[in-house]
Amino acid sequence: MKLPKINLPSLSKEQKTELLKTSLILAAVCVSAALVLSGLFALLSAKIDRNATADMLAVMPRIFPADKYEPVEFEFEEASGVTSIYGAVTDGELLGYCVSAVSKDYDGEIELAVAVDKENKVMAVEILSISGAAGIGVKVDDEKFLGQFAGKGGKITAVKGAVRNDSDITVISGATASSNAACDAVNHAVAAVSQLEAEKAKEGAAS
Amino acid sequence: MKKVVAFLKKSVVFENSALVLMLGLCPLLAVSKSMTDGILFGVCAVFVLVSSGVIISLITKLIPDKIKTAVCMVTAAFFVAVAELLLHAFLPDVFDSLGIYLPLLTVSGIAFKNAETAEKALVGTAALTGLATGTGYFALLVVMSFIRELFGNGTLFGMRIFSEDYAALVLLSPAGALLLFGFILALFKKLISYLKEKEEN
Numbered sequence: 001m002k003l004p005k006i007n008l009p010s011l012s013k014e015q016k017t018e019l020l021k022t023s024l025i026l027a028a029v030c031v032s033a034a035l036v037l038s039g040l041f042a043l044l045s046a047k048i049d050r051n052a053t054a055d056m057l058a059v060m061p062r063i064f065p066a067d068k069y070e071p072v073e074f075e076f077e078e079a080s081g082v083t084s085i086y087g088a089v090t091d092g093e094l095l096g097y098c099v100s101a102v103s104k105d106y107d108g109e110i111e112l113a114v115a116v117d118k119e120n121k122v123m124a125v126e127i128l129s130i131s132g133a134a135g136i137g138v139k140v141d142d143e144k145f146l147g148q149f150a151g152k153g154g155k156i157t158a159v160k161g162a163v164r165n166d167s168d169i170t171v172i173s174g175a176t177a178s179s180n181a182a183c184d185a186v187n188h189a190v191a192a193v194s195q196l197e198a199e200k201a202k203e204g205a206a207s
Numbered sequence: 208m209k210k211v212v213a214f215l216k217k218s219v220v221f222e223n224s225a226l227v228l229m230l231g232l233c234p235l236l237a238v239s240k241s242m243t244d245g246i247l248f249g250v251c252a253v254f255v256l257v258s259s260g261v262i263i264s265l266i267t268k269l270i271p272d273k274i275k276t277a278v279c280m281v282t283a284a285f286f287v288a289v290a291e292l293l294l295h296a297f298l299p300d301v302f303d304s305l306g307i308y309l310p311l312l313t314v315s316g317i318a319f320k321n322a323e324t325a326e327k328a329l330v331g332t333a334a335l336t337g338l339a340t341g342t343g344y345f346a347l348l349v350v351m352s353f354i355r356e357l358f359g360n361g362t363l364f365g366m367r368i369f370s371e372d373y374a375a376l377v378l379l380s381p382a383g384a385l386l387l388f389g390f391i392l393a394l395f396k397k398l399i400s401y402l403k404e405k406e407e408n
Contacts, residue, residue, distance in 0.1 A: 018271075026274045029266075033285040040289060044296040051299040129303065 055128050056113055060098045063124035064088045064115035081188040099189035100128060106177035114189035121153040125186060139175040140182050149186050158183040218339035225347050226395045230316035234308040236384040242364050245352025247301050253341030255286045255312060260325040260337035267326050279322035284313045
């Protein structure tokens with residue numbers, strides 16, 4: 001196959017130098033900006049990392065009192081919404097897990113910290129962050145609503161009005177989407193813990 | 208001094224980048240939900256405009272015409288990234304709620320217009336232009352976020368002023384922001400024509 005011939009404009013020597021100079025200046029500007037930024041990032045990245053876990057570390061003692069919290073390595077699908085898992089340990093014994101999970105809200109995201117015991121029952125739930133229209137999402141940050149999750153396990157459903165099953169919770173009227181989002185996040189957390197426990201049991205049986 | 212005041216008056220009021228030139232509206236409508244976000248975004252905008260203006264006017268002689276626009280963009284992006292990193296490290300909550308709108312400042316018309324002015328100006332003038340443009344934007348952000356947070360949520364800086372039962376939730380939505388902006392614009396036009404008439408007489 002014959003390649004089509006491309007007619008490059010013929011450049012005089014001055015034009016070539018000019019072009020080279022221009023490109024070099026642009027490259028120099030970009031590289032120096034990038035260098036300064038990466039230096040700044042190196043300075044600040046430790047602080048940024050600490051911020052990311054600070055919320056969770058502050059919330060955990062309230063929802064799951066324990067001596068210490070050990071980060072658990074996990075591999076879940078992105079879609080599961082689980083962002084971090086900590087094992088709650090007292091006197092060297094693993095009592096349960098604290099899971100942070102996000103879920104899509106009406107026009108933003110809602111992030112929860114969920115304490116789950118080893119029987120896969122929810123102990124307590126607390127809000128980590130709410131993005132989206134302030135007035136709607138924050139209604140979920142209500143003790144009465146979040147208290148409903150305590151003691152529940154399996155798949156929890158958010159219903160309007162009176163609850164029918166053990167696994168039901170009542171949504172907050174006027175904030176149905178946010179209530180559902182919170183419920184989803186809790187379900188993600190419970191599912192993650194049961195998956196974690198199942199994997200552990202498998203490993204235990206194998207060894 | 209008189210010149211400086213006249214210059215500030217002109218660029219803060221009569222050539223207000225958002226209200227007259229309609230630049231930078233997207234972040235303006237999005238981040239003015241709360242006073243804290245609005246004020247901090249305004250501070251970031253002032254920081255970016257002043258520092259990129261100064262840098263551009265300093266290096267403009269070294270830059271060939273062909274790549275001036277590109278260099279301006281890199282400079283603006285650079286300072287936005289600096290502001291972003293600082294916010295992420297020291298005010299993570301604000302960083303989260305500003306979200307995508309801070310990086311959007313890079314490509315907003317405000318930064319471009321500012322860079323274009325800075326290209327042809329001396330360092331002092333460039334800094335002053337950045338400051339004036341930024342201040343005009345900042346003032347509008349404060350007004351909008353004050354009205355939106357107070358009447359839309361019943362709070363100011365997160366402190367409750369009146370019960371949320373009486374708050375007009377629509378003000379917190381993007382549509383509410385656009386409506387409010389329209390009313391402010393109408394009032395502003397009235398004010399401008401009044402001021403101009405006064406000056407002529």
